Amino acid sequence: MEIIENASLVNFNTFRIHCKAKILAIIRNPNDLSFLMDYIQKNYLQYYILGGGSNILFTEDYDGIIIKNDIKGVRIIESTNENVLLDIAAGEDWSRIVEISIKNKFYGFENLAAIPGSVGAAPVQNIGAYGVEQKDFFHSLIYYDISESQLVELSNDDCKFNYRDSIFKNELKNKAIITNVRYKLNKKPILNLSYNELKNEIQKFLVVEPTPEYIYNTIKRLRSRKLPDLAKLPNAGSFFKNPIVSKEKFDEVYQKYPNMPFFVLNNEMIKIPAGWLIEQCGWKGKRIGDVGVFDRHALIIVNYGNATGKDILHLAQQIKKSVEDRFGIILENEVNIVGSN
Ligand code: EPU
Numbered sequence: 507m508e509i510i511e512n513a514s515l516v517n518f519n520t521f522r523i524h525c526k527a528k529i530l531a532i533i534r535n536p537n538d539l540s541f542l543m544d545y546i547q548k549n550y551l552q553y554y555i556l557g558g559g560s561n562i563l564f565t566e567d568y569d570g571i572i573i574k575n576d577i578k579g580v581r582i583i584e585s586t587n588e589n590v591l592l593d594i595a596a597g598e599d600w601s602r603i604v605e606i607s608i609k610n611k612f613y614g615f616e617n618l619a620a621i622p623g624s625v626g627a628a629p630v631q632n633i634g635a636y637g638v639e640q641k642d643f644f645h646s647l648i649y650y651d652i653s654e655s656q657l658v659e660l661s662n663d664d665c666k667f668n669y670r671d672s673i674f675k676n677e678l679k680n681k682a683i684i685t686n687v688r689y690k691l692n693k694k695p696i697l698n699l700s701y702n703e704l705k706n707e708i709q710k711f712l713v714v715e716p717t718p719e720y721i722y723n724t725i726k727r728l729r730s731r732k733l734p735d736l737a738k739l740p741n742a743g744s745f746f747k748n749p750i751v752s753k754e755k756f757d758e759v760y761q762k763y764p765n766m767p768f769f770v771l772n773n774e775m776i777k778i779p780a781g782w783l784i785e786q787c788g789w790k791g792k793r794i795g796d797v798g799v800f801d802r803h804a805l806i807i808v809n810y811g812n813a814t815g816k817d818i819l820h821l822a823q824q825i826k827k828s829v830e831d832r833f834g835i836i837l838e839n840e841v842n843i844v845g846s847n
Pocket of ligand 1: 743744
C-alpha cells in the first residue's frame with residue numbers, strides 16, 4: 507500500500523480538477539484492506555473509494571482518505587467450448603480488458619469498447635453503451651465488506667443491476683470495496699446490433715457479416731467521432747443520466763415536440779435522451795470561461811483548462827434548471843459529486 511499525504515488528485519480524475527486529499531491510499535493488494543479500514547474506523551476518518559476517476563467531480567479538497575483501488579491481475583477460472591469465465595482485479599483498466607478479451611477471441615464486450623474507467627467501477631454504475639450493459643456478461647464479484655471486515659461474494663442477481671444503477675449505489679453505498687469481478691464471455695460470437703447508430707454505420711459500409719473485431723473497431727470510431735478526447739478536453743462522459751419518464755409525462759412533452767427521440771422501455775416507462783433535451787435548451791457548444799458543453803454532444807461537460815469543480819457543478823445546475831423549466835423533467839447526475847455545492 508502506498509500512502510501519500512496532502513496528495514494532488516489532478517491525475518486521479520478525468521475532469522483534471524486540481525484538488526487535494528488529506529491522504530491518498532493506493533491499494534495494490536486486497537490484504538491491505540482490513541488494515542486500512544481498521545485504521546480509518548478507529549480514527550473516525552472519512553473515506554471515499556475511487557475507481558478510475560472517470561465518473562467523478564471533486565468540488566473541493568477532500569478532508570479524509572481517498573482509497574484508490576489499484577489491485578491488478580486477470581486469470582481464467584473456467585473454460586469450456588462455449589464460454590470462458592474471467593476473474594479480473596478491480597484496479598484493471600476497463601478498456602484494456604476489453605481489448606485483451608477481443609484479442610483472445612473472448613466475445614461479448616465489443617460494444618463496451620473504449621469506455622474509460624476501472625473494472626471495479628463497472629458494476630457500480632452498471633456501465634453500458636450501444637445496447638449492451640456490463641450486467642449482460644457479469645457472473646459475480648468479490649468485495650470487502652467494511653462493516654463486517656470480510657470478503658463477500660455477490661451473484662448477478664444480488665447486485666440488483668439497473669440502468670446506471672446497482673446495490674453499490676444504494677444499500678452498499680460506501681460500504682463495499684470491490685476487489686475482483688468475474689465475467690463470462692462467449693467463445694462463439696453473438697453480436698448485438700440493436701443500437702440504431704451502430705446498425706446504420708455497418709450498413710453504410712455494406713458489411714454483410716461483421717465480426718466482433720469489426721464491431722469493436724466500429725464502436726471505437728463512433729465514440730471518437732462523438733465524444734471528446736480525454737487527453738485534450740478533460741470530461742467525465744455523460745454528466746446526466748437519460749431520464750426515464752411515465753407514459754403520461756412523455757405524451758405531454760411529445761405533443762409539443764414530435765421530433766423528440768425516445769426509447770420505449772415497457773408499457774409505462776419511456777427513456778428520453780438527456781442530450782436532446784439539453785441541446786433544445788441551447789446549451790450545445792456553449793462555453794462560459796473554462797467550462798462548456800461539448801459541441802458534438804450536449805450530454806458532456808468539458809474542462810477547457812483551469813475550471814474548478816464548482817465551475818463545472820454550477821454549469822450543470824444551470825443546465826438542469828433550464829431543462830426542468832422548459833420540459834418539466836428533472837435530470838439526475840450520472841457523475842458522482844464529491845464535496846459541497
Ligand atoms: N442527442 C441530441 N443531441 C446531442 C446528443 C444526443 O439530440 O447533443 C440525441 C441523439 O440524436 C440520439 C440520442 O440523443 O437520438 C441518443 O444519443 P447517443 O446515441 O449519443 O446516446 P446517449 O443516450 O446520449 C448513452 C450513454 C453513453 C453511451 C451512449 C451510446 C447515458 C447517460 N449515456 O448516451 O454513455 O456511450 O448511450 O450507447 O446513458 C456515459 O455513460 O458516460 C456514456 C458516454
